[in-house]
Amino acid sequence: MAKYLGVIIDEKRMAAIKGTPLEEKVESIFGGALRRLVIEVPDDLGQKVIDQFTKARFDARGFIEETPAAFKRAIFKRIAEMKELSAAVVEKVLAEDLDKVKEEAAKEDKELPVPDIDISDVLELQKNPVQKPA
Amino acid sequence: MPEVRIKTLPPPHGGKLVDRVVRDPQMARKLMEKCSAVYDIKPTLFKGNPVRNVYREIMSVCYGFFSPVEGSMTKAELESVLEKRRLLSGWVFPYPILFDISEEDFKKLGVGPGDWLLIRLKGEPFAILEIEEVYEIVPGDVAVRTFGTPEKNPEVVKVPFDQKHTGYNIYCSLNPIILAGKYTIINEPKLRPPFDRFWYPPKRAREEFEKRGWTTVIAHQTRNVPHTGHEALMKNAAYIGDIKPCDGIVVNAIVGAKRIGDFPDEAIVEGHEMVHLAGYIKPERHLVTFTLWDMRYGNPIESLIHAVIRQNMGISFHMFGRDHAALGEYYDIFATQILWSKGIPSFGFDAPPYAVDGGFYIRPQNIEEFWFCPKCKEFAYSANCSHKGIYSRYSGSFIRGLINEGVMPPPEIYRPEVYKVVVKWWQKFGYPFNNEKYLKEREERLEVDLPHMELPAHLKK
Incomplete structure (x- = not known):
């Protein structure tokens, strides 16, 4: 059974593949709220990816998830370079980029930058919880 | 006509809610007097990382979440749970609930059946274990039997459990000595916010x-x-x-x-x-x-x-x-x-x-x-x-x-x-x-x- 690797396409990544055949392969998900590219990989290659990262797993949809962000960045970089969505992209990353990915992933496991968003509205709501301690 | 309205809450599993929390400090002191040793709870570690703390099981037993279970399981109870997913009383219960200690700690404590053990948490008295039985387990065996195998449980188990599974690691990481008996919380913990x-x-x-x-x-x-x-x-x-x-x-x-x-x-x-x-x-x-x-x-x-x-x-x-x-x-x-x-x-x-x-x-x-x-x-x-x-x-x-x-x-x-x-x-x-x-x-x-x-x-x- 095939497995899948999804890469989220934000504005910056979209710009990087603009005008290439990859642009047509971008899928909309959640009603257009997000865009992604999907690589289909054979089972054993999927397992090889999972084996590289402690948190990585196949989810119920058959997608390889919870890989480090550094791995997704490397995958996208190779997709843009090779202009294809094939298992060869994943093989290339595993063969040539893995050490760097693992090095970056180790840093990622310790700290991730907190998003700069205003959360004062939820702090206000939490001042008056409906449920109180006994 | 059959009654279609649900008018009452379902009864507790086993018929009666377990409540093994002593809220009277004088009673707690009396119970502590009967204890012959003190044990400080240690988290269960897998590759150096905490994967379990038995205090959570003691809380869930004593506050009745796990009714009708009242404590750490005896060997017969453990076997019954692993074999049939039933307590000896016949009530369905899926998991071993065990108070495990190392051989070294067991020797140091010098306790046996009939003794009461005072369990400390965060440096304070927390609960008492009335030791009924002491026995040994093979943690890996308990782990395999808890979750099943493709050979024994082919209806739903697809591949053997391994060290990528947190629950399996919990049972594999248990200490080999089990002290079985009822728990009683004698110093009610205060839940931290949130x-x-x-x-x-x-x-x-x-x-x-x-x-x-x-x-x-x-x-x-x-x-x-x-x-x-x-x-x-x-x-x-x-x-x-x-x-x-x-x-x-x-x-x-x-x-x-x-x-x-x-x-x-x-x-x-x-x-x-x-x-x-x-x-x-x-x-x-x-x-x-x-x-x-x-x-x-x-x-x-x-x-x-x-x-x-x-x-x-x-x-x-x-x-x-x-x-x-x-x-x-x-x-x-x-x-x-x-x-x-x-x-x-x-x-x-x-x-x-x-x-x-x-x-x-x-x-x-x-x-x-x-x-x-x-x-x-x-x-x-x-x-x-x-x-x-x-x-x-x-x-x-x-x-x-x-x-x-x-x-x-x-x-x-x-x-x-x-x-x-x-x-x-x-x-x-x-x-x-x-x-x-x-x-x-x-x-x-x-x-x-x-x-x-x-x-x-x-x-x-």
Whole structure:
């Protein structure tokens, strides 16, 4: 059974593949709220990816998830370079980029930058919880 | 005419709620006088990381979540649970509940059957174990038998369990000596915020339901910050009831040491609370609670402990989704629903757990899946929507991946207020998920503090 690797396409990544055949392969998900590219990989290659990262797993949809962000960045970089969505992209990353990915992933496991968003509205709501301690 | 109205809450599993908490300090002192040794609880470690703390099991036993279990299991009880998923009394119970210590500690303590052991937590007296029996286990054997194997349980176990499975690691990491006997909490812990406002042990939960006039209540099991698919599941599953939908929706989070990469428990309970604070479900109909338990991720086996807990809380229905309380591909993704629709004979269930002797009053609500469908313009139920190629399936792992990449989940996935709760705890812990640092710090902090209590003189030596 095939497995899948999804890469989220934000504005910056979209710009990087603009005008290439990859642009047509971008899928909309959640009603257009997000865009992604999907690589289909054979089972054993999927397992090889999972084996590289402690948190990585196949989810119920058959997608390889919870890989480090550094791995997704490397995958996208190779997709843009090779202009294809094939298992060869994943093989290339595993063969040539893995050490760097693992090095970056180790840093990622310790700290991730907190998003700069205003959360004062939820702090206000939490001042008056409906449920109180006994 | 058969009565279709549900007028009362279901009885506790086993008939009577266990309450083994001594609230009178004088009585606590008297009980401590009978103890012959003191033991400081240590977390169970796997490769140096905490994966379990037996204090959570002691809390869940003594406050009645695990009724009718009253303590650490005897060898005969353990065998019965592993063989038949039944206590010696015949009541269904899925997991070994054990007080394990190392051989070295056992020698130091010098205790045996008939002795009472004072258990300390965070340096303070916490509970007493009345030792009935001392025996040895082979932890790996307990682990394999707890979760099953493809050979013995071919209906649902797909591949052998291994060290990528947190629950399996918990049992493999147990100490070999088991002290069996009843627990009694003698120094009632104080729940730390934010957990204190979600602490509804069975007795309090039942009182709360009665105060609210609820007789039909549905449970939502969670180990996640709720996405909109969870919210749709809760709202739609709650249409079951009697002559009207359920009075109440109870979220019961499993709080304890979890796997690296899951959300911190603080964000999970507050994320669910935000569903009612921000008005997506009326707070009059929604109650957020939790149980202290180091999740075993045992899919169908875990669903049985969920049934025990939630029936004891007075809950009448339980939603079971795909991949219930699962991790990896060890079990069939519908294993829990198979158990609750026809049973799994190799695990001791020729019929669903509500239709066997010693089984449950709680009824399953087996739900397939909700997904987001832009054509239906709703969080659609998979048995309704046939817009293949258009709908988007939810995946907790996918959402955690988005957050990991610094992408703010859109409102189609997370309510903005719920995501901001994630950010609140991200600011606090410096990381949005459980990592080694968080798990180690929380294992020192735990979810409780204990009031100071003097040790009796004979135990100070």
